[in-house]
Amino acid sequence: xxxxxxKVNFSPYTKVTDFADHLKDGRLMGSKCKKCGQExxxxxxxxxxxxxxxxxxxxxxxxxxxxxxTVIHAAPTGxxxxxxxxxxxxxxxxxxxxxxxxGDTIPDKDIKIGMDLQVVPQVFDELEEIKVYYSxxxxxxxxxxx
Numbered sequence: 001x002x003x004x005x006x007k008v009n010f011s012p013y014t015k016v017t018d019f020a021d022h023l024k025d026g027r028l029m030g031s032k033c034k035k036c037g038q039e040x041x042x043x044x045x046x047x048x049x050x051x052x053x054x055x056x057x058x059x060x061x062x063x064x065x066x067x068x069x070t071v072i073h074a075a076p077t078g079x080x081x082x083x084x085x086x087x088x089x090x091x092x093x094x095x096x097x098x099x100x101x102x103g104d105t106i107p108d109k110d111i112k113i114g115m116d117l118q119v120v121p122q123v124f125d126e127l128e129e130i131k132v133y134y135s136x137x138x139x140x141x142x143x144x145x146x
Contacts, residue, residue, distance in 0.1 A: 018057065019043050026121045028062050028134075030094060031055045041096025062119035064090035064136070069102060069111055088136050090117055103135035 019042070022029040031043035035052035041060060046053050069088035072079070079085070086102040088111075098119060102111060117136045 022057060022059075023121060024123060026123050028060045028119055028121060029057045030060050030092075030096060032058045039095045041092055041094065041098070058094075060092055060094045060119075063093035063139070064098065064117045064119050065093075066090055066111070066113055066115045066117055066136070067097070068113065071108075086111065088117070090119065090136060092119070098134060100134035100136050103137040103141075105137040105141055 019029060029043060030039055030041035031045075032039050032055060033047035033050060033052050034054040034056060036047060036050040038047050038049040039058065040048065043057060044055070047055065067089045069086055071084050071086045073084045075083045075085070086108065087099060088102050089097055089099050091097055100119060102108075103120065106117075116139045118139050118141045120135050120137045120141055122133050122135055
């Protein structure tokens with residue numbers, strides 16, 4: 001199932017395998033420890049607080065604040081055709097950080113550290129390689145495919 005991201009996972013099963021299914025469905029999911037209640041993003045198979053392996057997936061709102069961003073002009077191999085592009089790091093409202101593309105709903109001149117953003121899973125069923133990625137859009141941008 002990780003082939004959706006252009007990678008092949010040779011492990012037959014992991015405890016967070018369902019994370020990929022949720023992404024494919026357009027859901028932004030984290031995990032919550034059933035023992036101590038610690039929430040994590042990205043999902044963790046074992047709690048970093050109490051080390052319990054008993055967790056459940058929880059859906060996050062996608063609301064976020066911009067911590068940092070950069071404009072890429074010299075792209076790594078495979079991304080030369082999309083330069084320049086802007087990526088940002090955000091703190092999610094619930095917990096965790098995420099790196100994603102700054103989306104089309106935000107003009108370059110409007111990007112400001114600390115601004116509110118919406119994380120939007122982008123799902124492309126017609127592509128063979130990478131089918132899911134996130135973009136950072138203006139608050140209120142619709143995002144649930146499921």
